[in-house]
Amino acid sequence: MRSRLTHSIHRFLERRFPEKRLFLRSDTETRFIRLKPETQLVAWTGCILVVAWTIVATAILLMDSIGAGNFRAQAQRDQLTYEQRLNALSAERDARAEEALAAQERFNSALRQISIMQTELLATEEKRRELETGLETVQATLRNAMRAREEARAEVAALSAGEDEETGAAITDEAAGTVNLLASALAETAAERDQIAADAEFAVDHAQELELELRLLQERNDQIFRQLEEAMLVSVEPLDEMFRAAGMNPDNLINQVRRGYSGTGGPLTPLQFSTRGGEPDPDALRANSILTAMDRINLYRIAAEKAPFSIPVKSNFRYTSGFGPRWGRMHNGTDFAGPIGTPIYATADGVVTHAGWSSGYGRLIKIQHDFGIETRYAHLNSMDVQVGQRVSRGERIGAMGNSGRSTGPHLHYEVRVGGTPVNPMIYIRAGQNVF
Structure with a gap:
């Protein structure tokens, strides 16, 4: 039964792939290679698979290339939108600053x-x-x-x-x-x-x-x-x-x-x-x-x-992170991004209680104010004050940097009342129409 089935398959393949011989002649002798239908079927199947794989791989590459182009275009559009939003925020901040000066x-x-x-x-x-x-x-x-x-x-x-x-x-x-x-x-x-x-x-x-x-x-x-x-x-x-x-x-x-x-x-x-x-x-x-x-x-x-109603950065800057949960942990301040060396100013009258290196804060300045309020200025590049020094609102105390656990040049600004962190923007927004 098996031999009969095999014989039937062989006859079917002979009709599609007749037996062929490949002659190889040299100076002294002639040889040939016999190509059975089964061998031709295997070769033909292999060629089909290679061609199909080539077509599929080319299509995948083309789709990836087109998709990457779309992603790049979308990223550029997102970046342009983000920059426009930042420019609008900067213009709004400048307008608020002018309104505060006018007030x-x-x-x-x-x-x-x-x-x-x-x-x-x-x-x-x-x-x-x-x-x-x-x-x-x-x-x-x-x-x-x-x-x-x-x-x-x-x-x-x-x-x-x-x-x-x-x-x-x-x-x-x-x-x-x-x-x-x-x-x-x-x-x-x-x-x-x-x-x-x-x-x-x-x-x-x-x-x-x-x-x-x-x-x-x-x-x-x-x-x-x-x-x-x-x-x-x-x-x-x-x-x-x-x-x-x-x-x-x-x-x-x-x-x-x-x-x-x-x-x-x-x-x-x-x-x-x-x-x-x-x-x-x-x-x-x-x-x-x-x-x-x-x-x-x-x-x-x-x-x-x-009280810290003023803003610590008066030059051009960007808000990069606000007060609240971030990456699974609490972010206790507000981040102001800008070039290294941007001047940092005290937001209220007070006494410097710390001016030095502090673990993830990097170069850190702490100022104790009245009413149980403390402000912190972290990731500084340089510090212009010393412990025990009395500072006034608007007085320069250091420069923006990238020290400590920081991914880029910025100021990490904190406000603590009775040792508990509070959102610094509460005080900054409250003082916008007055200062």
Whole structure:
């Protein structure tokens, strides 16, 4: 059965692949190679497989080449989109910086205007007190004049009655002299009475003028007070919102700054006016309210310099990594990428507590601020401060580098409150509209 099947297959192959002989002739002999159908089938199958493999391999190579070209084009498009996004972010950052500078200028202008208005307010208040004193003097003079006029009228009436009685009696030479003396005194008294009446009339007119001037002065004071109160409101609200946006209680900050304050430009002393046992002067109350607001602004300014509302990099940079989980672990800061040597600045007043190498941080600077806040500046190329040195907001402390566990030149910036890391962008965004 097997031989019959084999024979049938052989006959089928002979019809497709007839037996062939390949002759090889040399100088002395001739040989041939017999190519059976089975051998031809194997050779033909091998050739088909080689050709098919060549076609498939070529197709794969072509597809890979086309796919690689598409991937490169897509990567270029993604890179272009990324660069455009970075440029847009840089432009937005520059615009925010310009807005912050403009806000700072407006804030400084408001402070200057408040100072000028405060000077005018004190001057007008002093003038008002002088006018009140002058008005009281005029009123006292008027009362004295009225009293003297009444006394003069009484004296004239008495003298007239005495003269009538003496006319009916015998007039002696001595009596005549007395009458002449009384007549002279009467004339003088009448002249004095007329003068007192004129003085009284002038005093009344002058008092009315003083009352009008005092009323105008009070209206002007009221206008100045309103402008000052509006300026205080406009100046205090952005600062108050800045601290609240950073999660800081403004009242606690004010109390802490007031307790630890020493130096010039600090808390203002309220105005003290004598009330002579009466109710407090409304203008004095409004002035003290404005001084309280100015005191709050001043304390806000001191507190703002001690909290990290500024940005550590002022040159061109890119945000490369934010606060939060990254690659399976917590990233406790914000990364600012830029060229090596880019200046790094302190974001608030404080004292340097560390300036040296620190494991994965590389060259690291730590600055301790008030309110339990600490800032860290890592991967630096150089450090310009020493431990124990006191620095101010905006003061240069080092240069950007690639030290420690870093994949490229950048600044790793951290903010810690009570030892706990917080997002630095909370403070930076809160201070954008003020600084």
